[in-house]
Amino acid sequence: MRRSEAARADDVVARGDMLGLGAIVGAGAADVIYMDPPFGISKRFAARAEEPGGPRSRARGPVAYDDLWPSLEAYLAWLTARVVALRELLADHGTLWLHLDARAVHDAKVACDRVFGRARFLGEVIWAPGNGSKARRGPGLAHQTLLLYARGRDPVWNHSDPALREPYADTSQAMHFKQVDADGRRYRDRTVGGKTYRYYADVGRAIGTVWTDCPAMVANTPLRRETTGYPTQKPLKLLDRIVRASSRPGGLVVDPCFGSGTTLVAAAAAGRRFAGCDIGERAVRTARARLDEAHVSYIYRELTDAAEAS
16 A cells, blocks of 8 residues: 655644644644544553564553543543534534444533534444443443534435445345446446435445444454554544545545544545644654555654644
8 A cells, every 4th residue: 555655744643632733734624533532531542562472462461541530520621622623624524433432422412512512413423343241230331332523504414334334135136236337237226205326236235223244353363464552443444434434535634633643544544644643752653653554654743843843
């Protein structure tokens, strides 16, 4: 995946707090911002490290980041301040994807409604990582939630992109797609309200809001090349879908806490520009290594230095 030998100013990897992103991302510049912050669960996350003569282990690995908070209120205050700052970076057609789980997502939605206005809430996507549950009492946490908020009234949504389509069920194809056009493509016509719509079998149907086809295991087992050992790494397929859904080719994708760098890799592969930051040294080192391995060029900045230069 080689886009160019010379890094463009928009392709930036930075270390620092996302509150400083405005120093490298212009106001109203981002097509999409994917925000995957700490979930507010009071836990310390370690990266997987190589055990001499044995398998990789997270139990003995170095700390990648802390998700420790004195209270839910403190966490929400931290999160809200950053959502406010990120909103200013979105273009009028831009969308914020906020990735959390059941422990804080409902409180976070109330906060985001205040920042964006409830009318700008586009909906939510339920992602099932497929890792099962260890709960012994009550329902286990077997899914995570992504809240979508638009900056303006007409956000980008590339509904025809193959990443947002899935095959029609075999029964549906057998019952309905019986006609064939001059190019040999099977289709069906439906008339609704006096207007006829044509659907092609090979295009597939739009996916829904429950995503079960992006298993986390591909990004979190040392048996797969995709994994980096960084905790809570998200699968490339998930971020590729998000990038393609809410950004245009050549548009700017922003990740304010990029962790292992999956969003940046997905953006480069999809022909988008990227800018992202993380406060953690291990995250920055992991993301840069992934981009270098993929031959993706970029500029590295320290956000404090960038803020002084702006």
